[in-house]
Amino acid sequence: MKRRDWRRAAGITAIPLLLALFTSPVHAVNPIRSDGGVSLAGIVGPGQPVSAAPAAPGPCNDPAYSLLGGKWKQPLDWRYQSTSTPGYLKGSNVLKVINRSFNNITGARNDCGLADTVSATSQYLGTTSDKPSVTRRARCSPPDGQNIVGFGPLPAGILAVTCIRYGNNNNISEADVRLNSNYDWVLTVAACHPWQQLLEPTMTHEIGHMFGLGHVGEKRHGRLTMSTISDGPCSNDETTLGLGDVRGLRQLYPQ
Numbered sequence: 001m002k003r004r005d006w007r008r009a010a011g012i013t014a015i016p017l018l019l020a021l022f023t024s025p026v027h028a029v030n031p032i033r034s035d036g037g038v039s040l041a042g043i044v045g046p047g048q049p050v051s052a053a054p055a056a057p058g059p060c061n062d063p064a065y066s067l068l069g070g071k072w073k074q075p076l077d078w079r080y081q082s083t084s085t086p087g088y089l090k091g092s093n094v095l096k097v098i099n100r101s102f103n104n105i106t107g108a109r110n111d112c113g114l115a116d117t118v119s120a121t122s123q124y125l126g127t128t129s130d131k132p133s134v135t136r137r138a139r140c141s142p143p144d145g146q147n148i149v150g151f152g153p154l155p156a157g158i159l160a161v162t163c164i165r166y167g168n169n170n171n172i173s174e175a176d177v178r179l180n181s182n183y184d185w186v187l188t189v190a191a192c193h194p195w196q197q198l199l200e201p202t203m204t205h206e207i208g209h210m211f212g213l214g215h216v217g218e219k220r221h222g223r224l225t226m227s228t229i230s231d232g233p234c235s236n237d238e239t240t241l242g243l244g245d246v247r248g249l250r251q252l253y254p255q
């Protein structure tokens with residue numbers, strides 16, 4: 001089968017998460033920057049909460065979600081490409097954050113008092129030297145039957161890309177995440193500087209895609225984890241799910 005035909009048949013979707021603020025490693029000077037009429041994250045200092053989109057309802061009052069059109073019928077078994085770990089990070093610490101991010105989705109972690117009635121499950125299978133099936137141009141490459149999370153170069157302005165493949169009956173058969181290694185990633189809010197990117201909120205968003213959640217618009221739903229643009233380098237807000245994120249997961253994975 002020709003490459004193009006194969007892509008269509010496999011039902012491949014590449015979903016980039018855009019960077020909130022800086023497309024080059026410029027240190028923050030302006031507290032607020034606006035892009036295309038959307039108020040993006042303001043940098044007020046490490047560890048301080050920032051507001052992504054003042055016009056959007058709070059995460060617990062925003063029921064919006066969208067679905068990619070498929071779901072897992074079995075646990076999502078994933079591996080980490082440990083050889084891709086940036087030199088300034090420790091692989092075991094990165095793994096802890098990725099594991100926590102999976103739990104944020106499968107455990108419907110939220111600050112809204114919503115019970116975890118989501119039946120989705122995942123299992124970490126170990127490290128691999130294989131790459132996620134996502135290219136440096138943010139496209140999906142041929143599937144290899146493994147669900148892999150790893151770092152690698154991506155175009156500027158894109159924090160990470162998830163590729164989804166569908167099998168029979170719209171079941172998801174493979175999901176891969178490539179995190180942009182051109183950015184300076186950090187694992188804790190306490191250590192975060194404004195020119196760095198906090199891993200957990202981005203990873204939680206990408207895992208939402210892996211399980212079948214789509215995007216909601218930034219302008220009207222910017223406080224939800226599945227909004228298109230990150231809340232800002234050191235904001236941890238989107239690590240916890242909002243009402244819409246939880247509703248989407250409950251719809252896909254009822255108890």
Ligand SMILES: [Zn+2]
Pocket residue numbers: 015016017205206209215227228
């Ligand atoms: Zn996304």
